[in-house]
Amino acid sequence: AQTVTQSQPEMSVQEAETVTLSCTYDTSENNYYLFWYKQPPSRQMILVIRQEAYKQQNATENRFSVNFQKAAKSFSLKISDSQLGDTAMYFCANGGATNKLIFGTGTLLAVQP
Amino acid sequence: NAGVTQTPKFQVLKTGQSMTLQCAQDMNHNSMYWYRQDPGMGLRLIYYSASEGTTDKGEVPNGYNVSRLNKREFSLRLESAAPSQTSVYFCASSEFWASSYTFGSGTRLTVV
Numbered sequence: 484a485q486t487v488t489q490s491q492p493e494m495s496v497q498e499a500e501t502v503t504l505s506c507t508y509d510t511s512e513n514n515y516y517l518f519w520y521k522q523p524p525s526r527q528m529i530l531v532i533r534q535e536a537y538k539q540q541n542a543t544e545n546r547f548s549v550n551f552q553k554a555a556k557s558f559s560l561k562i563s564d565s566q567l568g569d570t571a572m573y574f575c576a577n578g579g580a581t582n583k584l585i586f587g588t589g590t591l592l593a594v595q596p
Numbered sequence: 597n598a599g600v601t602q603t604p605k606f607q608v609l610k611t612g613q614s615m616t617l618q619c620a621q622d623m624n625h626n627s628m629y630w631y632r633q634d635p636g637m638g639l640r641l642i643y644y645s646a647s648e649g650t651t652d653k654g655e656v657p658n659g660y661n662v663s664r665l666n667k668r669e670f671s672l673r674l675e676s677a678a679p680s681q682t683s684v685y686f687c688a689s690s691e692f693w694a695s696s697y698t699f700g701s702g703t704r705l706t707v708v
Contacts, residue, residue: 526701526702530697574639580693586639
């Protein structure tokens with residue numbers, strides 16, 4: 484069975500600094516993919532970044548990048564130059580053959596001015 | 597460009613009442629999903645529909661039924677609401693394998 488673990492329930496970072504959110508996963512599938520989603524106080528789920536397991540290169544989207552360690556089944560999210568608008572709950576998710584996403588329990592990130 | 601539309605946004609039910617949560621997408625996506633979000637538990641899959649005409653159980657299907665009415669619409673029904681079903685419900689859709697999900701804005705349901 485697929486599982487996704489986010490071991491940091493809450494984190495805090497100063498504006499303009501860098502923060503890394505951790506995620507580990509377990510899957511028996513060879514072809515799978517991973518996402519980070521952001522949920523601000525508005526409750527809307529917003530895609531942050533996507534990584535396919537067969538790609539060795541780490542995905543980046545502007546200030547957001549991942550450290551994908553396939554052997555360790557680790558998929559951490561790095562946010563550079565943190566902004567107040569980055570304050571949100573962040574969810575890691577794993578999908579496979581059936582296209583069902585399994586989500587972690589989330590990390591609540593607070594960006595302090 | 598509506599994306600995924602969920603109705604209602606808020607609802608209060610009494611124990612034993614029934615209701616249907618509606619979801620519609622206008623992106624011609626094949627797959628649709630219903631999740632519930634509870635504090636400390638992330639999002640858990642209730643039911644999904646890989647394509648029009650098919651539905652399958654997810655992780656927490658008990659107490660729920662679904663209907664994939666057509667390619668656009670996927671409804672979630674609570675036949676006899678229980679306080680344990682108090683949650684935020686999200687509908688989502690995706691185009692094909694490995695594509696990202698597009699989520700609706702959620703329904704906050706309280707069962708008293």
